[in-house]
Amino acid sequence: MAEPLAAPDRPFRLVVFDWDGTLMDSxxxxxxxxxxxxxxxxxxxxxxxxxxxxxxxxxxxxxxxxxxxxxxxxxxxxxxxxxxxxxxxxxKGRSTLLAGAAETVEQLHAEGYFVAIATAKSRAGLERELDQTGLRRFVHASRTVSEAPSKPAPGMLLQLFDELGVRSASALMIGDTAWDLQMAANAGCGGIGVLTGGHSRELLEAERPLACLDSVAHLPLWLGAGFASPSSQD
CATH class of the missing domain: 1.10.150 (DNA polymerase; domain 1)
Structure with missing residues (x-):
């Protein structure tokens, strides 16, 4: 596992995932x-x-x-x-979830986090794959390029913050490309890079993410290093 660049120093309520290369092996x-x-x-x-x-x-x-x-x-x-x-x-039938992706999303949902998706896929494409993967029941909201400008513009995240009633400081964007991390910075939220997709560690770390992890499977451990989950704070 890649060592996190820093442990989280604030509680997050919303975790937003990119789709392709972050959750999907596509x-x-x-x-x-x-x-x-x-x-x-x-x-x-x-x-x-x-x-x-x-x-x-x-x-x-x-x-x-x-x-x-x-x-x-x-x-x-x-x-x-x-x-x-x-x-x-x-x-369309060739892509599958990355190892540990389903378990991570389910665990964060169970622990009380809002879980969302922000992706360059079309709305129709995301809807189809949410059903195929079985992740729909764990996702509170999503945005695609059908509803908002392409990354790295912040529109997808800003719309999600508004829909879920979450401040940018309480949100975390997880993605495999510099575009994801730039979108997070443009929206005023934290970003974490994962090494399962399109961009190298060098490209991701150039965007100064909070952490750069081998995969989303290591995200719950990183989150747990610094604070209690939302459900345990109630």
């Missing part, structure tokens, strides 16, 4: 699907797989803007449609 599948979608649109750029991997976590349109800054929205929308078509036809 990064390789997303890269494959993106490459397939780009082949379906001949005039689209063809970035290497590693660049695609490092861009996961942004919305698909935002990812295309990074690869092809002189492209136009109609082209990006064609790629996005090709991606959706490929995902539904070939890739």
């Amino acid at each position: 990064i390789g599948t997303i890269v494959e699907c993106t490459l397939a979608a780009l082949e379906d649109v001949p005039e689209a750029p063809k970035p290497p797989a590693e660049r695609i991997r490092e861009s996961i976590g942004l919305g698909l349109i935002q990812t295309m803007e990074r690869f092809f800054p002189h492209g136009d929205l109609p082209l990006f929308e064609r790629v996005a449609e090709a991606y959706r078509r490929r995902w539904l036809a070939e890739f």
